[in-house]
Amino acid sequence: MTDPTLGGWARLVGKLPTFRGIVNYFYVAANWTRISEEQEAYRRQIKDREEWASRSLAQQAELHDLALQRTTAELAEWRYLAEQASEQQGTTAARLEQAINALLRAQEAIEARNNAWADCTILLAVLLQTESPASRQLLYQHMDELTSAGVERVIARIAEISQRPTRPGLSALAGLDPP
Numbered sequence: 001m002t003d004p005t006l007g008g009w010a011r012l013v014g015k016l017p018t019f020r021g022i023v024n025y026f027y028v029a030a031n032w033t034r035i036s037e038e039q040e041a042y043r044r045q046i047k048d049r050e051e052w053a054s055r056s057l058a059q060q061a062e063l064h065d066l067a068l069q070r071t072t073a074e075l076a077e078w079r080y081l082a083e084q085a086s087e088q089q090g091t092t093a094a095r096l097e098q099a100i101n102a103l104l105r106a107q108e109a110i111e112a113r114n115n116a117w118a119d120c121t122i123l124l125a126v127l128l129q130t131e132s133p134a135s136r137q138l139l140y141q142h143m144d145e146l147t148s149a150g151v152e153r154v155i156a157r158i159a160e161i162s163q164r165p166t167r168p169g170l171s172a173l174a175g176l177d178p179p
Contacts, residue, residue: 117147118150121147121150121151121154122154124147124151125150125151125152125154125155125158126154126158128151128155129155129158129159
């Protein structure tokens, strides 16, 4: 509280600035241009930082868009290559399937020819078995080595089978065939 004897003067003195306030006032007044330049520089610095931040964000957005475009282009290229590979794989698979089928048909034809050759060799051996060795030699001269060797083996096998004594079978045990 203020002293009541002083009255309004105490209130007036209370409103007067302090010595420090007066010194600050004169300091600001004397250095106003420098202070305003510093404040202006500070404002410009803030404004420059804001502009730099906005430019950086814009540049980052542009780089992101470029990277996205490049990635999209690469993805499209890889997709195209994958489609081409898929089509080629389908074509290659179809060709491979055709080749396998052709080989299987050729194998069947070769097996059929081999079976026919074996049958003919056996038939020829059966026919030549009754011929004299001199006649056989004349006929062997007109055959290739593989065929003549096959015929010789079949004739030898026929001779071996015909010389073996046959064992009595189950009918002999049952008493149906005389020994």
